[in-house]
């Protein structure tokens with residue numbers, strides 16, 4: 001049986017739960033401010049608290065793999081459990097791993113995150129196209145086969161990204177636009193939404209690129225990096241309805257109580273609703 005595509009599953013989740021994505025980024029400083037030790041027990045407790053508080057209500061949870069990898073194999077075990085529990089509570093899990101390599105190695109990353117039999121199988125994964133969009137082919141194919149998605153970096157939220165992403169490609173387009181055009185080609189004809197998303201920072205002011213990729217647009221940078229939901233219409237224009245705004249520290253700093261996390265997520269969700277419906 002063909003699995004339901006990620007784009008359709010995400011559209012449904014956004015329509016029923018609202019589009020907010022909450023990032024699970026267990027920074028050492030957050031563990032400390034939650035009264036936890038910066039060790040595997042602290043990581044486990046932090047992660048379980050976030051998943052239990054939010055997985056039954058937000059559309060997407062986005063664990064940042066680096067914060068789990070820093071604890072070695074035991075950190076990965078915590079990550080595996082979080083992915084499984086979040087998915088069973090109804091959240092879509094976007095694994096923030098930002099993988100990118102030559103195609104043959106990309107195949108191994110695809111097997112890690114996008115093969116249904118893998119312990120780290122996720123609904124979607126973040127990837128970097130700056131080894132060439134074609135190097136992502138194994139991930140794009142694996143995602144399509146398992147009903148998963150891929151979020152491709154286009155214009156990242158950090159100021160340093162511009163020197164690469166705004167550089168001019170051989171045909172005159174910016175590199176970011178070139179990548180977005182590849183994504184649009186992948187998503188052509190998909191309904192209600194393609195499964196290849198773009199990452200475009202909410203911090204950018206005006207994205208200045210064509211975002212009509214017929215796919216979701218992950219917008220990190222809200223909260224700790226200074227962007228707010230009110231910035232979304234200016235950055236995304238007509239494509240704002242496909243935006244998945246993402247917040248990590250802006251929500252996580254309201255723990256360790258589940259009620260604090262839920263209220264913070266609800267405040268962001270309300271602000272997003274207001275900003276998107278008023279645009």
Ligand SMILES: O=C(O)c1cc(=O)[nH]c(=O)n1[C@@H]1O[C@H](COP(=O)(O)O)[C@@H](O)[C@H]1O
Pocket residue numbers: 023025064096126155156157158199200201220221222223224225246247248249250
């Ligand atoms: O792919 C991402 O999620 C991402 C892309 C980007 O352009 N900027 C960006 O901040 N991120 C991630 O989004 C999260 C942002 O965290 P906060 O700044 O705490 O909300 C981190 O996990 C980043 O790695």
